[in-house]
Amino acid sequence: xxxxxxxxxxxxxxxxxxxxxxxxRDVGPRDVLIDIAYSGVCxxxxxxxxxxxxxxxxxxxxxHEIVGTVSEVGAxxxxxxxxxxxxxxxxxxxxxxxxxCLAGMENxxxxxxxxxxxxxxxxxxxxxxxxxxxxxxxxxFVLRVPESIPYESAAPLLCAGITTYSPLAHWNARPGTKxxxxxxxxxxxxxxxxxxxMGAEVTVLSQSLSKKDDGLRFGADHYFAxxxxxxxxxxxxxxxxxxxxxxxxxxxxxxxxxLSLDGTMVNVGAPAEPLPxxxxxxxxxxxxxxxxxxxxxxxxxxxxxxxxxxxIAPETELISADAINDAYERVLTSDVRYRFVIDxxxx
Numbered sequence: 001x002x003x004x005x006x007x008x009x010x011x012x013x014x015x016x017x018x019x020x021x022x023x024x025r026d027v028g029p030r031d032v033l034i035d036i037a038y039s040g041v042c043x044x045x046x047x048x049x050x051x052x053x054x055x056x057x058x059x060x061x062x063x064h065e066i067v068g069t070v071s072e073v074g075a076x077x078x079x080x081x082x083x084x085x086x087x088x089x090x091x092x093x094x095x096x097x098x099x100x101c102l103a104g105m106e107n108x109x110x111x112x113x114x115x116x117x118x119x120x121x122x123x124x125x126x127x128x129x130x131x132x133x134x135x136x137x138x139x140x141f142v143l144r145v146p147e148s149i150p151y152e153s154a155a156p157l158l159c160a161g162i163t164t165y166s167p168l169a170h171w172n173a174r175p176g177t178k179x180x181x182x183x184x185x186x187x188x189x190x191x192x193x194x195x196x197x198m199g200a201e202v203t204v205l206s207q208s209l210s211k212k213d214d215g216l217r218f219g220a221d222h223y224f225a226x227x228x229x230x231x232x233x234x235x236x237x238x239x240x241x242x243x244x245x246x247x248x249x250x251x252x253x254x255x256x257x258x259l260s261l262d263g264t265m266v267n268v269g270a271p272a273e274p275l276p277x278x279x280x281x282x283x284x285x286x287x288x289x290x291x292x293x294x295x296x297x298x299x300x301x302x303x304x305x306x307x308x309x310x311x312i313a314p315e316t317e318l319i320s321a322d323a324i325n326d327a328y329e330r331v332l333t334s335d336v337r338y339r340f341v342i343d344x345x346x347x
Contacts, residue, residue: 040065063130146308
């Protein structure tokens, strides 16, 4: 059996999203039915529906920053009950058998985790995301959202939050660590807040100084404009860790030159174009270039609890569903501070 949900879907790579209905599977023994309250708008949503990361099946409902309330649980569910405040991030299943899944790193499932949207689900259907009124998810991929995190702001933590928390935690940002954040958008502003809470000395590297006041308010110690060529001379060999949040090509050699001995630059932005890199840019200071993708379910819960403990929440702009297409255009021109969140009651 299935149930019908209202949703906003992309009918093709070139058409605006439209109001429609989709089918959700019936609640199975280990499933949780979630009435969606809010869904964040991620740049990944735009890349996906416009076919920039490869072909997908249409119509497609995106959205992988989801918070809502449990309305029904399957007979074998043990961790959640109706009324619980929960979230769903970028994945809803994995093989659970490979070495990475067994190590609790299902986000790096060797067979490919099942994305919250545009993936083939366990029943052979294409997953549909959070721009909808409700969703059915296996309890193992549901997160508990602490009450102290503002409900209408919590959704972006399920992608922007964990995408920046994971590399900061993995590369051990801490007091005494010098961290640079490239870009001050949806991901970047979360990286600043989280790195600051971890005790690191934080520098923002942005194209201009237009968001400097915000960056300093969020916890940055320093703020530089990358459009100023002297920035790269001033900051040469300065950072232990650089988190690049930009989903567009940048001059990697310039940024790698900012790493100190044994420093690492981690890409969390995902541009559609390849990023050329020179080995010589790495050799000079035994630098490393890496990439990081979301986080495991356990790490995502750790991130939510960390944000609750430290009073961290994304900066959001609440929109109605009929404003989604306008929001997409504003994301592409960086006209948002700093994450759009859809009020699912308007879908």
